[in-house]
Amino acid sequence: MDADARHCAIAVIGAGFGGIATGLRLRAAGREDFLIFDRGAEVGGTWRDNTYPGCACDVPSHMYSLSFMPNPGWSRSFSGQPEIWSYLRECASSLRDRLRLSHEVLGAVFRDGRWLLDTSQGSYTADFLVAAGGPLSAPSLPSLPGLSSFAGETFHSSAWNHDLDLRGRRVAVIGTGASAVQFVPQIAPAVAHLSLFQRTAPWVLPRGDRDFTSGERRAFTRVPALRRLARAGVYWGRELAALGFLHPPVMRLAERTARRHLAASITDPALRQALTPAYRMGCKRVLLSDDFYPALTRPNVDLITTPLASATRSGLVTSDGVSHPVDTIIFGTGFRATDPPLAAVIRGPDGRTLAESWGGSMRAYLGSGVTGFPNLFMLLGPNTGLGHTSVVFMIECQIDHLLRLLSHIEGAGGGAWEPTPEAQSRYVDFVDRRMTGTVWESGGCHSWYQDPTGRVSTLWPGHTWSYWLRTRRFTPKAYRRAALT
Numbered sequence: 001m002d003a004d005a006r007h008c009a010i011a012v013i014g015a016g017f018g019g020i021a022t023g024l025r026l027r028a029a030g031r032e033d034f035l036i037f038d039r040g041a042e043v044g045g046t047w048r049d050n051t052y053p054g055c056a057c058d059v060p061s062h063m064y065s066l067s068f069m070p071n072p073g074w075s076r077s078f079s080g081q082p083e084i085w086s087y088l089r090e091c092a093s094s095l096r097d098r099l100r101l102s103h104e105v106l107g108a109v110f111r112d113g114r115w116l117l118d119t120s121q122g123s124y125t126a127d128f129l130v131a132a133g134g135p136l137s138a139p140s141l142p143s144l145p146g147l148s149s150f151a152g153e154t155f156h157s158s159a160w161n162h163d164l165d166l167r168g169r170r171v172a173v174i175g176t177g178a179s180a181v182q183f184v185p186q187i188a189p190a191v192a193h194l195s196l197f198q199r200t201a202p203w204v205l206p207r208g209d210r211d212f213t214s215g216e217r218r219a220f221t222r223v224p225a226l227r228r229l230a231r232a233g234v235y236w237g238r239e240l241a242a243l244g245f246l247h248p249p250v251m252r253l254a255e256r257t258a259r260r261h262l263a264a265s266i267t268d269p270a271l272r273q274a275l276t277p278a279y280r281m282g283c284k285r286v287l288l289s290d291d292f293y294p295a296l297t298r299p300n301v302d303l304i305t306t307p308l309a310s311a312t313r314s315g316l317v318t319s320d321g322v323s324h325p326v327d328t329i330i331f332g333t334g335f336r337a338t339d340p341p342l343a344a345v346i347r348g349p350d351g352r353t354l355a356e357s358w359g360g361s362m363r364a365y366l367g368s369g370v371t372g373f374p375n376l377f378m379l380l381g382p383n384t385g386l387g388h389t390s391v392v393f394m395i396e397c398q399i400d401h402l403l404r405l406l407s408h409i410e411g412a413g414g415g416a417w418e419p420t421p422e423a424q425s426r427y428v429d430f431v432d433r434r435m436t437g438t439v440w441e442s443g444g445c446h447s448w449y450q451d452p453t454g455r456v457s458t459l460w461p462g463h464t465w466s467y468w469l470r471t472r473r474f475t476p477k478a479y480r481r482a483a484l485t
Contacts, residue, residue: 006122006123006124006125007124007125007126008033008034008035008125009031009033009034009126009127009128010026010031010033010127010128010129010406011034011035011037011108011115011117011124011126011129011130012034012035012037012130012132013038013105013108013129013132013133014037014132014133014134014379015037015040015044015045015092015099016038016043016045016047016048016088016132017045017047017066017088017134017391017392017395018045018134018379018380018395019038019045019130019379020043020088020091020092020095021066021392021395022034022130022132022379022399022402023036023095023098024066024069024091024095025068025399026403027095027098031406035099035100035126036095036100037100037103037104037105037119038099038100038101038102038103039102039103039104039105039120040102041101043088043089043092043099043101044089045134046137047081047084047085048085048088049158049159050157050179051081051162052157052158052160052179052182053183053186054080054182054185054186055081055179056079056080056081057078057079057080057084058178058207058288059078059234059389059390060078061074061076061078062074062220062227062230063234063238063389063390063392063393064079064390064392065087066091066392066396067393067396069091070224070228071087072220072221072224072227073220074212074217075211075212075217076210076212077208077209077210077212078209078288100119102120103120103121104120105117105118105119105342105345106118107345107347108129108345109348109351110129110347110373110374110376110416113416113484114126114127115127115128115129115375115376117129127375128375128376128377128406129346129375129376130377130379130402131342131346131376131378131381132378132379132380133340133342134380135335135337135380135385135458136337137335137340138336138339138340138341139156139335139336140335140448141331141333142174142308142331142333144308144311145309146310146311146312149312149313150312150313150315150329151314152314152327152328152329153327153328153329155330156331156332157179157183157330157331157332158179164328166187166190166191166328167190168191168192169192170192170193170195170326170327170328171187171191171193171194171195171328171329171330172195172315172316172324172326172328172330173195173196173330173332174197174308174329174330174331174332174333175198175199175332175333175334176198176200176201176332177202177287177333177334178287178334179332179334180332181202181204181289181292182292184295184296184332185289185291185294185295188295188301189298191300192300193300193302193326194298194300195302195304195316195324195326196301196302197316198303199307200279200284201274201276201278202277202285202286202287203255203258203277203281203282203284203287204258204262204286204287204288204289205254205258205286205287206257206288206289206290207289207290208288209290235389238390239389239464239465241254242387242388242462242463244281244282244439245282245387245388245438245439245440246439246461246462247437248280248282248437248438248439248443251280251281251439254282255281259276262275262276265293265297266293266296266297271296271297274303275293275296275303279443279444279445280439280442280443280444281439281443282387282439282443283439283444283445284443284445285387285447285448286387304318304324306320306322307319309321314326316329334448335448337385337448337449337458338361338362338448338450338451338457338458340362342354343362346376348372348374350372352372354370354373357370357372360452360453361452361453362381362382362383362451362457362458363424363428363457364382364383364419364424364428365419365423365424365427365428366401366471367381367382367383367384367394367398368381368401368402369405369418369419369424370419370424371418371419371420371421371424372418373418374416374417374418374482374484375409375416375482377398379398379399380394380395382457382458383457383459383460383461384398384460384467385449385458385459385460386459386460386464387440387449393468394467397464397467397468397471397472398471400471400472401471401472401474404474405417405474408474408479412481415482416481416482416484417479417481417482418479418482419478419479419480420479420480423478423479431461434461434462435456435459435461438456440459
């Protein structure tokens with residue numbers, strides 16, 4: 001071990017929602033010996049990195065925020081990226097002394113009873129490691145033959161090239177997921193031509209976004225109970241919507257709304273048919289937009305549903321042999337949600353990485369702890385993502401459990417602890433049983449919710465209150481002292 005390594009009791013990787021919330025709760029609990037590492041020069045995680053035009057959250061503002069750090073001044077019902085990033089910077093303002101920004105974690109190994117972290121700014125040691133890197137941090141890029149020969153500009157939506165003026169350019173957008181649905185309407189009026197390559201039609205519901213009036217913002221500020229009521233209304237409304245995901249026949253009601261939205265926006269029968277999904281709503285991520293469909297009716301926009309085959313120096317070629325000349329390719333192809341980058345650099349005492357331990361399918365007790373990786377705690381780990389509401393709620397549940405775990409370990413005299421194999425296996429079996437019959441398994445599609453084995457390893461198969469019940473009841477026998485080699 002590096003004799004010069006700096007030490008802290010708790011090392012947190014990631015300064016997005018998860019890392020910031022962890023730091024705030026640790027400090028509120030009187031724990032000061034922690035550090036938060038992030039590869040970026042500022043906090044914010046996903047909301048720092050994703051700056052594409054139109055970037056916004058699809059969960060209402062008063063729910064997509066920390067319960068203990070309310071913001072009565074949200075300007076809109078669905079906040080945009082600049083406002084969310086500003087909120088996160090404000091939340092982190094009291095943590096500046098604990099932040100280690102521009103510290104990319106290159107490796108973390110549990111050795112001699114401690115975590116040894118190798119960062120871009122030197123080595124550190126920690127007794128406990130919290131992995132809060134986030135599931136939407138590593139872009140997913142398709143393997144497209146010939147792409148290296150393309151002479152134009154290429155970038156992923158999460159690394160938007162703001163120096164490139166898109167006015168007058170012939171742009172190809174690959175993907176019709178959550179990001180593309182937001183940025184396509186923003187860039188379509190400016191480009192000379194936009195070719196949108198769609199693999200699978202998404203389900204799109206009306207967004208219904210609006211500005212909060214100055215009176216509403218004043219009321220939220222002066223009457224905290226009103227703000228809490230607004231949050232509760234969003235929470236329980238979204239929990240009601242979860243019924244459709246858990247019991248797919250219920251989703252037909254929402255599908256009718258989406259079909260009416262499509263019919264009202266697209267009059268061309270051929271285009272409307274191409275945009276009509278052939279799977280049950282919710283199987284893939286449900287999207288919210290009022291301007292995506294109208295953007296596709298512009299004369300300079302083409303929707304292309306023939307699969308891509310290759311790239312050439314001057315454009316893209318589809319499987320029917322048709323060439324599509326473009327000078328810019330924007331990938332709206334999502335993220336490596338089932339293959340988080342941190343899993344490849346976190347190693348247990350036996351030298352195996354998390355990725356090697358998982359063998360292609362993520363598994364963890366409560367989505368947080370993994371047998372064989374002592375004193376490791378993940379935020380938004382396996383099966384903690386959501387299809388219907390705010391993952392910030394899940395983060396807070398996990399942090400509550402983390403604090404109980406830390407207290408348990410200290411009360412037992414410290415040392416290295418991990419979930420028992422039996423507790424982890426029982427929990428994963430429970431999750432898999434609950435997943436059976438949900439729209440994510442039976443909806444007739446393949447999505448990024450599923451890992452290479454076909455298992456849905458990203459989402460929680462239930463209401464968020466049921467996860468809250470599980471994490472608030474700490475079970476000491478679910479953990480054991482790790483047998484260190």
